[in-house]
Amino acid sequence: MTDRLRDAVAAVLRGMLPNLAAYVRWEYRVVGAVPGPPVLISGTPVDGSCPFGPLTNITLWPGPAGGYAVPAPGSLVLIEFHGGDPRKPAVCGLDPSQYPTSIKLGGPATQPIAIGPITDANVAAIKAWLSTHTHPVAGVTAGSAAVTSGPAVLTPPVTQSTGSLISGSA
């Protein structure tokens, strides 16, 4: 049993603003994702009042241009409809409390990029290597200013990261 008058007013509002629900960002739980590009995400609405039901293969709109992350099943995403138009669904946000299964940053895969944990590890390795490094130079004797050239090719232990990362590799 409901209030008929209230229901009627609500129906009028829905009639006047049929796309009202399409202006809301809805939380969806990921049930599957197709790695991109473009990344296509399928999910079910978290809120039972969401009128759109399960949606499949919704395009993820990336954050940084050319970059994207593939959300893990079970994580949350935000789905919106551009311009409030139910013909234009898009995933516009990823779960901040969950790690993606992979991240892709812009540019070709061979383009080096700096990723925090990898870079930190490399800097630490270089520092350790330099701290313990001894480098013999030919012709040098203690107390002498005369220095002759010697081999100076240094190869610090650096791991180069590239455009693609898989979760856990960092």
Added chain:
Amino acid sequence: MAFATLNTIPIVTGRLTVPWSGVWHADLLLATPTETPGPQALLLGTSTWLCAVVRSITYAGQRRVRLVGGANGWRTRVPAKQYGQGTIQTLAVVLDAAMAAKELPPVLGPDAPLVVGSAYARADGAASRVLWDIFGSNWYLDPSGVVQATARRSVPVVRSFEVMGVDGSSGIYEIATEFPGEWMPGSTFSHPVASGTVSRVQHVIRQSMLRAEVMVS
């Protein structure tokens, strides 16, 4: 024979509202309490309107009914449905909605989009929401209960009529005519004392008379 009947039952008083967009409806007081289940035929002068009963209450030997054009389906709830990535044909989406609502297939006019887009998420809710989503205000239910997915056409009123009154501040004329079917949203009329384009019309039955209350645009 009565000039206004519902399934042959004479109408005492009533009002048929025809909006520019959407589904028309009527509220009537009938002369007898006889129930006539199923599809309803509302006869007003020379025009026939096919409709269904939304509500019917009998009191003191008279029956009052609210009617809605068509089969009362466009206001019923249909479940959410997604039309996936790709080219989504308009006809497929609206036929789906019509079938779910048990209504007749809509007719797409020449100005209706043939393609909805590359995706469409039909929301759980009134079936007519699909029509609003796709056609905006460019759709209406015709007297035969079929959705016409097109903008209202400008059609001149050609048969004689009399202007019985005017509410100037509201832009509403009271028209006497033997041909109420001519007075539809989009109709244009010209008269020595009044002219305009009909935006919305209410056909009013009272005291054995039929009048069109015409709101002009």
